[in-house]
Structure formats: structure tokens, C-alpha cells
Amino acid sequence: MADKPTLILDAWWRRVDELFSPVDRAALDVTHVVVWGRDESIPDEVLGNALAEASVLIAADPRIDTAVLDHAPHLETVIEVSGAFPDTIDYAACAERGVEVLSCAPGFRESVAEMALGMAISGARGLVAEHERFRSASEHWLNDNAETDFSLSGADIGFVGYGSIARETRRLLAPFNATIRAFDPWLPSTLAEQDGVELVELEALLRSSSCLFVMAAPTRSNRGMIGRAEIAMMPRGAMLVLASRAHLVDFEAVVDAAVTGAIRAAIDVFPNEPLPENHRLRQVENCILSPHRAAAVAGGRQLIGRMIVDDLQAIMQGRDERRLQRASLDTINELAGTSDADSVGSMATERQ
Numbered sequence: 001m002a003d004k005p006t007l008i009l010d011a012w013w014r015r016v017d018e019l020f021s022p023v024d025r026a027a028l029d030v031t032h033v034v035v036w037g038r039d040e041s042i043p044d045e046v047l048g049n050a051l052a053e054a055s056v057l058i059a060a061d062p063r064i065d066t067a068v069l070d071h072a073p074h075l076e077t078v079i080e081v082s083g084a085f086p087d088t089i090d091y092a093a094c095a096e097r098g099v100e101v102l103s104c105a106p107g108f109r110e111s112v113a114e115m116a117l118g119m120a121i122s123g124a125r126g127l128v129a130e131h132e133r134f135r136s137a138s139e140h141w142l143n144d145n146a147e148t149d150f151s152l153s154g155a156d157i158g159f160v161g162y163g164s165i166a167r168e169t170r171r172l173l174a175p176f177n178a179t180i181r182a183f184d185p186w187l188p189s190t191l192a193e194q195d196g197v198e199l200v201e202l203e204a205l206l207r208s209s210s211c212l213f214v215m216a217a218p219t220r221s222n223r224g225m226i227g228r229a230e231i232a233m234m235p236r237g238a239m240l241v242l243a244s245r246a247h248l249v250d251f252e253a254v255v256d257a258a259v260t261g262a263i264r265a266a267i268d269v270f271p272n273e274p275l276p277e278n279h280r281l282r283q284v285e286n287c288i289l290s291p292h293r294a295a296a297v298a299g300g301r302q303l304i305g306r307m308i309v310d311d312l313q314a315i316m317q318g319r320d321e322r323r324l325q326r327a328s329l330d331t332i333n334e335l336a337g338t339s340d341a342d343s344v345g346s347m348a349t350e351r352q
Contacts, residue, residue: 004033005033005055006035006056006074007032007033007035007054007058008036008047009028009034009036009037010059011059011081014301015039016037018301018302019104020305021299021305024305024308031312051068051075052071054072054075055075055076056079057072057077057078059078060081063088064089064090064099069093075099076100077099077101077312077315078094078102079101079102079311079324080103081308083103083108084103085103085327085332095329100327102322102327103324104304106164106323106324108300108303109167109168110168111296111300113165113166113169113171115243115295117172119266120239121152122288123264124149129285148236148264150210155176155211156179156181156208157179157211157212157213158181158182158208158209158213159215160205160212160214160215160216161183161184162184162192163216163217166213166215167195170197179198180196180198181199182198182200182205183202184199187199202225207234209235210237212234214226214242214244214248214249222247225248228256231253231254231263232262234257234262236262237264240263245269246270255280259280259284265287267287267290268294270292274291275289275291307323307324311323311324
């Protein structure tokens, strides 16, 4: 391809092969002159020289202000690959100059949804609890009358936030013939209807759900939205799957409810990571704990690379559709002030 545009690939702290399959990494070289693309930070001098010609910047830590934009007259697209719209980008300046900013967050949906479903099944059926009882020879043989165990088949299942990961989880839940409801004030009703999901208010969702997936993106308005009063609305023994960010819940209230047996929980994300060694949650039998690894599986993030290749092709062909998430000023303003935002899909919706 003659006069190929320049693309800066500065993915570190992520590895290149973490994001791109060999096929998709090779595809970048076919369409672009790729600068850097190594598993280490790009030197400032290399970055500065490349920005003068680059049309695309792919970075885990993109830092874009008016000075950078002045130095990058050909820049058209910035793609972040950390998983959230960072506050190191001047989005207004980008919008003014026609620079599109994209987030890789939708690329986590398959691996995170799979983990969320696995945690839900394990928690609902008491698999981890019984496994641990085997260690002390206290397991319950043929006990089909457990007070808190339940099946997801035909269950009432709720989603707090219904973005990309929630929709993928909903797809995986199809064989269970469950009743699916969601609370997501940002979601067009037509999208919910397409998936056979009933949109309800938060209180109705909490009261009706035997399994509740919390998958909303952190915003300025939803910090701690699932607090003590909300948890008290949940049916006794209901399963809470926290697969978004701890920002969404009153974390100590979740722990308290699990301690008393009011709910059981499956948690992949925590207010402070790693979880302190002496944290009481480590001793709570009613919880399944995962060290923020829902996307941490071989190839689990390579959907991001496929989406990047597809979107770059669309851009070069003048097509408007995107698989990655576009930044908008409304979105960024709502996310502003959240320290752990990792948005996917609709503005009330998820992450990883």
C-alpha cells in the first residue's frame, strides 16, 4: 500500500500479544506504518518524532493536550487500551480538532461475561462452599434442601447496567430460560426489547432478583448506589455478582450482608487492590472471591485487537460504524471525578 498512514503502537503496560493475535498484529503492518509496537514504554524522543506524522495513536496511557495536538497535525484517531477513558486526554480539544477518541472497553465482554456466569453458577449452587467443606470432612452429601442454593434455570435475574458485558452475559444465559430484568437509565428501551429484557426501576430489580449482576460503569452519580438499604431489599440468600467496579456498591455493607447470610456474593473487584491480607472478607464463607482476573485468560483480551483492526479499516474506508466505544463530551463529563471508571456500552454500564 503506497503512502501508508503512520500508527504509533504504545500499548505498554499491556503486552502487544495480550491485545493482538498474530493475525491482527500483522494486519496493522499491512495498512499502516507501525512505530514502536514493543513491550516497553516508548521513548519520549521516538514518540515526539512519530507524532508529527501519525494519524493513529494506540496507547495504554495516552496523554493528549493542545500542545500535543499542535505537534500532531495529522492525528485523526486515539485508541486507549487500558480499559477506560483516561483523564489525561483533553476531550474538548480533540473534539474541536476532529480527533476521534475510542476506548477498548467493549473488547473485555467475552472473557468477563464468561467469568461472571461461572461465578454466578458456582455461588448459586454452593460449589465453592461445599468444596471447602470437603477439606474438613464436613460436606453435605445428597443435600438437596440447602436453604440458600438455587438454580439459574427459570430464575429471576437482574442487571444493574446493561452494556456490552451485560449483553454478552445475557446471551450466555439464554439456555437457562430465565426472566431477565435490568436497571439502566441510559439504555434505549428498543435495545432492551431486542434482547427480551424488561427495564425496571432499581427497587423493583433488587426485590425481584435471585441473582443480581452489578455491571454498571462508575460515574459521578452512581457511587455507592447499592447501599445498605438497597441490599436489604434483596431476597434472602440472593446472589450478588460484582463484575464491574467496587465504586458501585457500599462495599462494607455487602460484606456485612454476606457475613449474616442475608446474601451471598461473588466479587472480582475491590475498593483497594490487592485486598489487605487481614481483611475480614477473606474469612467470609458466603463469598466467592476473584483477584480482579475476569479478563485474565489466554487470549481473553485479543478481541480488543480484532476490534481495533476492524475500526481502523472502517475509518480508512470512510465508514461511520465502530466496534470500540466512542468518547462523547456528555460521556466524559459524567465519568469525570470517578477514580476507577472502566466504561462499556451505555453510560450506566460496566467494565474490566
